[in-house]
Amino acid sequence: MPVDLRLNDILELKKQHPCGSKKWKVLRVGADFRIQCEGCGHRVMIPRVKLEKKIKKITRE
Ligand SMILES: [Zn+2]
Secondary structure, three states: OOOOOOOOOEEEEOOOOOOOOOEEEEEEOOOEEEEEEOOOOOEEEEEHHHHHHHEEEEEOO
């Protein structure tokens, strides 16, 4: 079953970014996701299946 992921969700990943942050914001959903690092603003595109495996926690406001 796919993980419920929505726009603007804050994802805490298992591995931290070189800037020290583990939190990423969801900017685009689909087969490929675009996420932005909450620490340094770096953006990456990542396939959903790959992203799902990296998620430790999802925060929704
Ligand atoms: Zn970063």
